[in-house]
Amino acid sequence: MKLTVQGHEAYAYTGGKPFDPAKPTVVMIHGVLNDHSVWILQSRYLAHHGWNVLAVDLPGHCRSAGEAPASVEAAADFIAALLDAAGVAQAALVGHSWGSLIALETASRLKARISHLVLVGTAFPMKVTPALLEASLNAPLQAMKMINVFSRATLAAPPSALGPGTWVYGASMALNKRVLASNTKVNVFHRGFSACDQYANGLQAMAAVTCPVLFLLGAQDQMTTPKAAQSLVQQARESGKTFKVVNVPMGHHQMNESPEETLKAIQEFLQA
């Protein structure tokens, strides 16, 4: 589905079903160097089970034009504008990694307009080491290998995004390269990591969220460890949020390494 958002063409995968204004909507937001396709084993199912799915390519990433967001706040502006462009009055937000911060920031601003908030592989602060930041700019292939090694929790993923026989590490590396190559003006790797690193509004944003929150964490996640999510969990607890924490038995590639557990957790949360 193509929409005009902030004056530029934006793409959102709808899971093989046309957008239906009568259905509830879930917006899925990818992380750094990813696109809509990382959600394929969650998005297509939800689209065939009562939801409008808008799995976006963030601006300047793959099929979406426009300036790649330089901050979590700028990306949140885009998500809000996307909902306006699609005519969506209320939506659930699901974000992974950087996308989780974007979803959090958006939910804090749009308040009752957001029905559910799912933070997959989240952390706050989401600091990126100086070495990795530097590598993302000057040695992106080396940095991709680093993050994919950190993201991997198994050498034997169950049937995954491309079906049985998928080598998740290779598939993620290939997607990272494709996303980086999709923007010839900006290094979206470095820009995305910088946005993660600089985001400072996480605790205030969590305090301002009005909808139920699901923390969907990878028990073996080395990129955004479950421990690194505890500041947000604690804030949700202290500010009286309705929230749930689910640990899936994989790492940062949980949508592909634990597709069933990840889908089950999201679906049950959205249904509740």
Added chain:
Amino acid sequence: MSGYSDPHFDTLALHAGATPDPSTGARAVPIHLTTSFVFESSDQAAALFNLERAGHVYSRISNPTNAVFEQRVAALEGGIGAIATASGQAALHLSVATLMGAGAHIVASTALYGGSQNLLHYTLRRFGIETTFVKPGDIDGWKAAIRPNTRLLFGETVGNPGLDVLDIPTVAQIAHEAGVPLLVDSTLTSPYLLKPLEHGADLVYHSATKFLSGHGTVIGGVVVDGGSFDWERSGKFPELTQAYDGFHNMVFSEESTVGAFLLRARREGLRDFGACMSPHTAWLILQGIETLPLRMERHMANTEKVVQFLASHPLVARVGHPLLESHPSHALANKLLRFGAKGAGSVFSFDIQGSREQGRAFIEALKIFSHLANVGDCRSLVIHPASTTHFRMTDEALAGAGIGPGTIRLSIGLEDADDLIDDLKRALKAAEKAGASKAPQGGKA
């Protein structure tokens, strides 16, 4: 620290795609000899058929044992995933049939396995797909052969049987400038010696019957996608970038930014053409892959000794291995292959000075080398290509592939190299005697 660092090739050969079986604790990969898999619910059944969830339905489409094999080969090649097929030829056909239909055109190397040459030259032509053949080293020829309807460039890593090394980076660049992918048959090198995806190829396939299996027991194939080719940017592959009404109007490139080829190949190609692999075959090939690094080391070491022996033998007119500086691919092999020219494989040809009868005497005198139509076995093998693997080719096509009437192809196995050399010595002596008995009076004895 949990998780994995970055396993090396030898570790991946043993572990990629497999963990101890969660239900039984079995350490070795179980053989899932079952046609089908019970659905948890009607909803799960529908979701599996509609690709909303991933899992196994029917073993023609996927199977847990095959999936281990597929993941393992994909890991070793540096790809995004793989599809196991009934044979190497099935992998080639699946690749072609996924990418094109009638009216399309392929540019292929002349130095191909005879079965591949036959498929392209005769069989696919019957289905409206034409092929232009060019010598693998003729870079201008590759460029000149491309037409507006070209959809694929195709060659072997080291051409069968002359071991012409394909200049993968250069041919890949030509392919990409034309907006088409490069498919490489990597059977003779295996991922241990060369990873074509790292050099610019887009798709790689194997006759897994050969080095991956390594024991001459089963027929199988596998195709690996590197996930690097941008089908949408090319604009030449509506099979992957437009709605396919044969599968829920799915746009494969939209479903997966990098995996459209594998999605369609499995969902259409395996489903409709049905050239799938038996789980028992997958299991046997996995046993082979577990020792692939060890076997390839021995293949290389033995080959080096045999090549040196043959090159110095007076009855041998030519040895076609890039180890020798005289071989046209010597420099390219040193540049591309992991271990240089030493790693240009253990399947090579040589020419005996003398008649066709002397060639026959040579083969019949061998005791350790087995005369049969296979390569990449742990046992050493021998064959006469002109009368067997390449017999359908015309003399002109044979010459184009670097094969003469007296060419002998060897596949060096894992026996003691001294025993192999003794066997060859004895057979060459028999060939010499055969020549002497036919020689006119007063001729060379």
